[in-house]
Amino acid sequence: MSVGEASAAPRVARIILSDFRSYTSLDLPVAGRLVALTGENGAGKTNLIEALSLFTAGRGLRRADLAEMARAGGDGGFAVSLALDGPSGDVRLGTGVERLPDGALSSRRCRIDGATVGSPAAFAEYIRVVWLTPALDAIFTGSAGDRRRFLDRLVLAIDARHGARVSAYERALRGRNRLLEDPRPDRAWLDGIEAEIASLGVDIARVRSDAVAKLAVLAAGERDDAAPFPFADLAIEGAVEAMLGDGDEAATERFRAALREARPRDAAAGRALIGPHTSDLKVRHGPKDVAAERASTGEQKALLVGIVLAHARLVAAASGLAPLVLLDEVAAHLDRRRRAALYDALSALGSQVFMTGADPQLFGELPSSAEIFMVRAGKIELYAREEHRS
Numbered sequence: 001m002s003v004g005e006a007s008a009a010p011r012v013a014r015i016i017l018s019d020f021r022s023y024t025s026l027d028l029p030v031a032g033r034l035v036a037l038t039g040e041n042g043a044g045k046t047n048l049i050e051a052l053s054l055f056t057a058g059r060g061l062r063r064a065d066l067a068e069m070a071r072a073g074g075d076g077g078f079a080v081s082l083a084l085d086g087p088s089g090d091v092r093l094g095t096g097v098e099r100l101p102d103g104a105l106s107s108r109r110c111r112i113d114g115a116t117v118g119s120p121a122a123f124a125e126y127i128r129v130v131w132l133t134p135a136l137d138a139i140f141t142g143s144a145g146d147r148r149r150f151l152d153r154l155v156l157a158i159d160a161r162h163g164a165r166v167s168a169y170e171r172a173l174r175g176r177n178r179l180l181e182d183p184r185p186d187r188a189w190l191d192g193i194e195a196e197i198a199s200l201g202v203d204i205a206r207v208r209s210d211a212v213a214k215l216a217v218l219a220a221g222e223r224d225d226a227a228p229f230p231f232a233d234l235a236i237e238g239a240v241e242a243m244l245g246d247g248d249e250a251a252t253e254r255f256r257a258a259l260r261e262a263r264p265r266d267a268a269a270g271r272a273l274i275g276p277h278t279s280d281l282k283v284r285h286g287p288k289d290v291a292a293e294r295a296s297t298g299e300q301k302a303l304l305v306g307i308v309l310a311h312a313r314l315v316a317a318a319s320g321l322a323p324l325v326l327l328d329e330v331a332a333h334l335d336r337r338r339r340a341a342l343y344d345a346l347s348a349l350g351s352q353v354f355m356t357g358a359d360p361q362l363f364g365e366l367p368s369s370a371e372i373f374m375v376r377a378g379k380i381e382l383y384a385r386e387e388h389r390s
């Protein structure tokens with residue numbers, strides 16, 4: 001499917017939580033496409049969108065352990081379930097952890113219409129999820145590792161197998177590190193594991209590069225210097241990415257040769273010094289043509305919003321599913337004009353969007369079809385919208 005083609009937009013129609021974070025039990029019907037969650041600090045707004053973020057591969061938007069998600073004071077288990085109004089009808093998605101009869105906690109369970117599936121990656125057939133959280137504010141000034149993780153999340157929303165690919169690559173790297181600890185390592189084993197690393201590494205570099213190139217094409221379409229959300233110039237910098245020009249097979253061979261040659265150096269360092277695990281995502285503020293880390297705090301936030309909007313459009317075009325968009329405390333950072341522009345852009349996306357903000361006034365510019373909820377200590381009710389808009 002090409003960028004711009006129509007996509008289906010699944011909608012969460014009901015959220016049911018049991019012993020999830022601050023929620024003992026919650027059954028929330030949702031009617032809107034644009035949904036705002038307001039309420040005091042600590043009320044449970046982020047907890048709710050974190051629950052939604054579990055319907056994608058990985059550990060959700062806080063990258064938390066399952067044990068942290070279970071309500072303190074509960075039995076250690078929790079359940080999150082969604083009724084989804086999807087392209088092929090209604091479907092029920094569920095995930096959580098159960099306290100087993102023998103007293104132990106189960107591993108993470110994932111279910112689709114009651115049937116167990118192997119991992120949350122299986123939800124990708126029904127729903128894609130993208131998000132922007134305050135933790136990402138430091139992404140441009142933070143470590144290359146943070147930016148790689150950010151990029152991998154972008155890729156994961158397009159290609160649900162990317163997480164498994166990265167895990168397998170990291171496992172193979174650890175295996176090679178262990179072999180290199182031996183002063184006389186088994187050469188056949190090393191050859192084998194390096195072949196695996198090279199093949200997985202080139203796959204990772206390729207899908208990351210493709211995603212960045214597609215995002216760049218989308219951003220290029222919006223090269224309006226006066227746009228409220230500036231376009232970003234994105235590029236990946238990495239030795240393996242630089243090898244891709246001659247095709248994947250040649251790149252795999254070159255990466256494998258580089259690993260073989262680097263054995264003494266990597267043995268001394270205790271890790272591989274070359275590979276996509278050392279690459280960096282370079283971001284520039286397009287209209288100003290400066291490195292993103294040199295832009296102002298507000299400009300960085302606007303850049304991130306621009307990237308997330310472009311990403312949501314890319315996910316819709318690539319997967320045929322307009323992704324669920326979760327925006328944690330984004331509205332509060334934007335001036336009035338940009339907030340109105342954000343709501344226009346979100347309406348145009350076609351996605352269902354959940355956004356949080358402590359101050360209900362932040363959502364004054366939302367269209368009347370939007371739904372605003374007031375969150376108070378584990379309880380959620382509709383905010384008096386009519387009053388609010390008068």
Ligand SMILES: Nc1ncnc2c1ncn2[C@@H]1O[C@H](COP(=O)(O)OP(=O)(O)OP(=O)(O)O)[C@@H](O)[C@H]1O
Binds near residue numbers: 048
């Ligand atoms: N496992 C847990 N069990 C019980 N309560 C939890 C658990 N994890 C977090 N909480 C509580 O949830 C609350 C935080 O909720 P959340 O982060 O959703 O707040 P918020 O409404 O987004 O607030 P803010 O506006 O400050 O971002 C805190 O009071 C925290 O103690």
